[in-house]
Amino acid sequence: MRSWRHYHSNREGALVALIVLLLPVFFPGLFSPLGRVSPSIFSEWNAPKPRHLALLEGALHRKISDEQKSELWSQLSPQGWKPCIGSASRPVLPAKSSGYIQVFLDGGLNQQRMGICDAVIVAKILNATLVIPHLEVNLVWQDSSSFEEIYDVDHFINFLKDEVSIVRELPKEFSWSTREYYALGIRATRVKTAPVHASANWYLENVLPVLQSYGIAAISPFSHRLAFDDLPKEIQQLRCKVNFQALIFVPHINALGESLVKRLRNPVNPHSNEILQEVVEENANEESGKFAVLHLRFDKDMAAHSACDFGGGKAERLALAKYRQVIWQGRVLNSQFTDEELRSQGRCPLTPEEIGLLLAALGFDSKTRLYLASHKVYGGESRISTLRKLFPLMEDKKSLASVEELTKVEGKASLLAAVDYYVSVHSDIFISASPGNMHNAVLGHRTYENLKTIRPNMALLGQLFLNKSIGWSEFEQAVRAGHKGRYGQIRLRKPKQSIYTYPAPDCMCRG
Numbered sequence: 001m002r003s004w005r006h007y008h009s010n011r012e013g014a015l016v017a018l019i020v021l022l023l024p025v026f027f028p029g030l031f032s033p034l035g036r037v038s039p040s041i042f043s044e045w046n047a048p049k050p051r052h053l054a055l056l057e058g059a060l061h062r063k064i065s066d067e068q069k070s071e072l073w074s075q076l077s078p079q080g081w082k083p084c085i086g087s088a089s090r091p092v093l094p095a096k097s098s099g100y101i102q103v104f105l106d107g108g109l110n111q112q113r114m115g116i117c118d119a120v121i122v123a124k125i126l127n128a129t130l131v132i133p134h135l136e137v138n139l140v141w142q143d144s145s146s147f148e149e150i151y152d153v154d155h156f157i158n159f160l161k162d163e164v165s166i167v168r169e170l171p172k173e174f175s176w177s178t179r180e181y182y183a184l185g186i187r188a189t190r191v192k193t194a195p196v197h198a199s200a201n202w203y204l205e206n207v208l209p210v211l212q213s214y215g216i217a218a219i220s221p222f223s224h225r226l227a228f229d230d231l232p233k234e235i236q237q238l239r240c241k242v243n244f245q246a247l248i249f250v251p252h253i254n255a256l257g258e259s260l261v262k263r264l265r266n267p268v269n270p271h272s273n274e275i276l277q278e279v280v281e282e283n284a285n286e287e288s289g290k291f292a293v294l295h296l297r298f299d300k301d302m303a304a305h306s307a308c309d310f311g312g313g314k315a316e317r318l319a320l321a322k323y324r325q326v327i328w329q330g331r332v333l334n335s336q337f338t339d340e341e342l343r344s345q346g347r348c349p350l351t352p353e354e355i356g357l358l359l360a361a362l363g364f365d366s367k368t369r370l371y372l373a374s375h376k377v378y379g380g381e382s383r384i385s386t387l388r389k390l391f392p393l394m395e396d397k398k399s400l401a402s403v404e405e406l407t408k409v410e411g412k413a414s415l416l417a418a419v420d421y422y423v424s425v426h427s428d429i430f431i432s433a434s435p436g437n438m439h440n441a442v443l444g445h446r447t448y449e450n451l452k453t454i455r456p457n458m459a460l461l462g463q464l465f466l467n468k469s470i471g472w473s474e475f476e477q478a479v480r481a482g483h484k485g486r487y488g489q490i491r492l493r494k495p496k497q498s499i500y501t502y503p504a505p506d507c508m509c510r511g
């Protein structure tokens with residue numbers, strides 16, 4: 001799966017991105033909510049049925065001992081690492097700014113988040129002033145939310161003011177430097193050649209001269225354009241400071257997230273009045289007030305890209321093959337592996353049914369408060385229903401919040417994702433069914449705060465799900481044995497890996 005995201009950002013990224021961007025113009029129907037069924041176009045599903053009936057039967061009758069439960073829900077024990085972003089000497093604000101840095105960021109909420117952090121660092125390296133990054137309208141997600149609509153700008157600017165100077169907008173003399181200006185022609189102040197994972201030196205050699213000549217440089221594309229390695233410790237720590245402390249959501253997002261967290265912790269009628277909830281809150285014991293977040297990313301892009309078979313029959317196979325052809329124009333080849341080979345290599349995203357079986361085997365009982373962080377599932381409710389059978393108390397934004405509470409975020413993918421991010425970071429346990437940007441961002445944040453995060457063993461699960469003769473108790477045992485040490489234990493960042501996913505050791509110290 002790792003290849004999936006990289007695909008958009010690496011080699012053919014630009015071309016693919018262009019095609020993806022243009023697609024809605026030519027095939028608007030393709031992009032009508034990917035997760036919702038649009039029967040007017042084509043019917044791809046003979047409503048997917050459970051594929052692992054014997055296991056499902058076992059899971060529905062699972063018995064989980066109190067000991068297992070308390071182990072599962074206990075906090076992650078201290079691992080000898082704690083956040084430290086003040087250990088290196090703090091970079092000081094330069095006496096004089098070398099000019100303005102502008103960036104235009106593509107992608108969804110979490111990809112843009114990494115871009116924002118990198119933009120602060122590039123401004124720092126160049127002693128420049130950063131203009132609040134422009135978030136591109138994402139046509140696939142149909143969201144035009146600006147930085148100011150997602151993040152608390154005053155906090156962001158103030159929090160970093162002693163290290164990097166940041167302004168809301170360009171001064172009048174530079175007001176010509178807009179996205180439209182760069183879209184219309186070749187411009188001397190546009191930097192468009194930043195290589196993926198460019199070094200600090202690259203910026204000093206290629207962008208500093210632009211700043212010195214014109215007083216401004218607009219860098220685009222910018223996603224993934226700053227290296228994770230070979231940067232001074234104080235710069236790395238500043239990256240974490242931006243990500244974990246300077247970037248906070250606007251108050252209404254935090255408030256909505258906080259309400260959802262409260263309702264998950266206090267299992268009463270979510271729409272009941274506040275007074276009743278407060279009473280319950282007082283009485284709630286530790287055990288009952290816990291909840292887990294499942295980030296379920298099982299969308300059509302992912303299903304199609306994996307080239308795996310998800311049990312929707314011939315209609316689904318054809319639909320996914322067609323989607324692959326239209327979107328990637330033959331650049332994502334039909335896999336040379338069979339479905340079976342892909343599965344045993346752990347290269348197929350887990351279906352909602354499979355993730356449900358995994359959770360059941362790990363010891364989540366049917367009373368688990370499970371929050372579903374996801375807004376589109378390929379196959380819709382018919383694919384989720386098996387998961388819901390195993391976890392009848394499953395909730396999401398829609399089930400927990402009233403229509404009025406959701407009005408400000410409704411239909412805005414980035415704001416909805418921000419609410420999910422908030423709830424994910426505040427949960428007792430987080431598990432993601434597919435490694436992607438959201439998973440990586442939340443994993444990094446939770447590692448930084450030593451919170452439990454389950455990392456599915458995809459290869460093991462692929463093999464277990466292929467075994468049609470395995471019974472529930474063998475499955476359960478194999479799953480537990482295969483997930484020892486996968487609950488959020490610190491993994492140190494390796495070269496090339498993202499500091500935002502693996503904040504240790506750069507931003508965490510022993511002790």
Ligand SMILES: *[C@@H]1O[C@H](CO)[C@@H](O)[C@H](O)[C@H]1NC(C)=O
Nearest residue numbers: 093094095098125126127204
């Ligand atoms: C940035 O400012 C610092 C401190 O004033 C200075 O040491 C450094 O050389 C400057 N770097 C650039 C690229 O101007």
Ligand SMILES: *[C@@H]1O[C@H](CO)[C@@H](O)[C@H](O)[C@H]1NC(C)=O
Nearest residue numbers: 463467468469470471474475
């Ligand atoms: C399938 O599971 C059964 C029961 O655990 C086991 O005996 C058998 O070896 C497994 N088959 C394969 C191909 O792994």
